Amino acid sequence: MTVTERATPARVPDARSPFMRLADLLGDTPPGMPAINLAVGEPQHPVPPFVAPVLAQHTAAFGRYPGNAGTDGFRQAVAGWLGRRYRLPRPIAPLTEILVLGGSREGLFLAAIAAKRLAGERPGKPAILVPNPFYAPYSAGAVAAECEPVYLPATAQNGFLPDLDALDEPLLARTVAFYLASPANPQGSVASRDYLASAARLAQQHGFMLFADECYSEIYWKEPPAGALEVAGNDFANVAVFNSLSKRSSLPGLRIGFVAGDKRFIKPFLDLRAVSAPQVPVPAQEVAIHAYNDEAHVEENRALYRAKFDLADQIIGNRYGYQRPPGGFFLWLDVSQQGGSEAAALKLWKEAGVRVVPGSYAARPQADGSNPGEGYIRVAMVQDRATTAEALHRMVKVLG
Numbered sequence: 001m002t003v004t005e006r007a008t009p010a011r012v013p014d015a016r017s018p019f020m021r022l023a024d025l026l027g028d029t030p031p032g033m034p035a036i037n038l039a040v041g042e043p044q045h046p047v048p049p050f051v052a053p054v055l056a057q058h059t060a061a062f063g064r065y066p067g068n069a070g071t072d073g074f075r076q077a078v079a080g081w082l083g084r085r086y087r088l089p090r091p092i093a094p095l096t097e098i099l100v101l102g103g104s105r106e107g108l109f110l111a112a113i114a115a116k117r118l119a120g121e122r123p124g125k126p127a128i129l130v131p132n133p134f135y136a137p138y139s140a141g142a143v144a145a146e147c148e149p150v151y152l153p154a155t156a157q158n159g160f161l162p163d164l165d166a167l168d169e170p171l172l173a174r175t176v177a178f179y180l181a182s183p184a185n186p187q188g189s190v191a192s193r194d195y196l197a198s199a200a201r202l203a204q205q206h207g208f209m210l211f212a213d214e215c216y217s218e219i220y221w222k223e224p225p226a227g228a229l230e231v232a233g234n235d236f237a238n239v240a241v242f243n244s245l246s247k248r249s250s251l252p253g254l255r256i257g258f259v260a261g262d263k264r265f266i267k268p269f270l271d272l273r274a275v276s277a278p279q280v281p282v283p284a285q286e287v288a289i290h291a292y293n294d295e296a297h298v299e300e301n302r303a304l305y306r307a308k309f310d311l312a313d314q315i316i317g318n319r320y321g322y323q324r325p326p327g328g329f330f331l332w333l334d335v336s337q338q339g340g341s342e343a344a345a346l347k348l349w350k351e352a353g354v355r356v357v358p359g360s361y362a363a364r365p366q367a368d369g370s371n372p373g374e375g376y377i378r379v380a381m382v383q384d385r386a387t388t389a390e391a392l393h394r395m396v397k398v399l400g
């Protein structure tokens with residue numbers, strides 16, 4: 001489908017978080033069996049052993065306000081990690097091209113406001129491109145920035161990535177930012193280096209920001225996914241990548257992440273953040289320095305996910321259109337034959353005690369009224385191996 005000027009649906013969709021909507025859907029309905037939560041993408045793997053000692057060593061720093069940009073040590077550790085992990089065109093400059101974030105969610109949200117300001121006047125209403133389905137803060141950020149979120153279908157037909165050739169010139173001319181997750185939540189699709197290069201080229205040609213959400217970059221099956229900084233040229237022009245320790249190091253509660261890329265964006269983003277964003281406690285940044293310098297715990301973490309996807313291969317097999325995703329930690333299952341998104345999620349809760357997200361809640365209706373998430377459920381493989389096996393067996397039994 002061509003994404004045109006008229007791509008926005010007329011009726012106002014439910015913009016609440018998928019989890020708030022799920023709570024409403026399930027209401028007071030008791031779980032049919034002891035509950036297993038596979039709804040929230042919150043890793044339940046063990047907290048790495050270095051966290052407590054590093055925090056203990058730096059407790060005195062809780063007595064100071066942290067700076068806005070991040071400590072030099074934190075930004076140097078991130079620069080080092082990016083240099084080891086990706087084929088960067090040149091080493092990234094820690095102090096001008098990297099900022100600390102209080103987890104990537106707040107950064108992704110606020111980035112829309114900074115991108116709108118940076119873009120200046122546009123012909124028509126400023127637009128922000130959002131893959132559909134998507135991570136909720138993208139469109140929340142677009143709305144907060146008084147931009148139009150324009151939803152780009154990312155369906156099985158196009159490999160679960162937006163079709164870049166479908167973007168027409170008038171739309172690109174008013175675009176101020178493009179959010180792109182690779183590996184994607186919920187589908188687990190991974191953008192190739194060529195795809196990322198095309199997206200970065202579009203951003204550079206049309207003067208908008210490509211916001212590459214790479215928070216699942218370390219959770220992959222075979223090959224480490226490419227990163228957008230690899231293809232953005234020597235200045236990382238028009239590209240900012242977002243990442244965090246939430247998935248990589250199973251530290252969602254530490255609330256620490258970073259943004260890295262084009263310094264023409266990073267500087268005004270820092271100006272905005274200095275009056276709006278949460279500062280990140282220095283002891284947490286010290287933990288992060290440790291985490292970015294250690295790959296052993298990340299490999300262990302990845303191995304745990306692989307073992308759980310092995311279980312899905314065995315237990316789910318070829319039901320519900322399941323194909324093992326190249327990245328991320330979600331199953332994106334087609335339950336259109338089992339009643340669709342909401343009905344299947346409700347049934348799984350009522351009869352199996354398994355909590356999953358209706359796929360329709362992770363997406364918005366397109367102009368033609370179709371919702372690319374309808375007919376799917378999202379299953380987060382975040383519990384331990386035994387719990388995951390139990391949940392998958394129950395799902396197959398109940399859904400058939």
Ligand SMILES: Cc1ncc(COP(=O)(O)O)c(C=O)c1O
Nearest residue numbers: 041103104105135185215244246
């Ligand atoms: C696609 C995507 N991006 C970003 C985040 C934000 O994670 P955090 O704020 O913990 O870094 C999440 C969390 O679930 C996510 O799924």
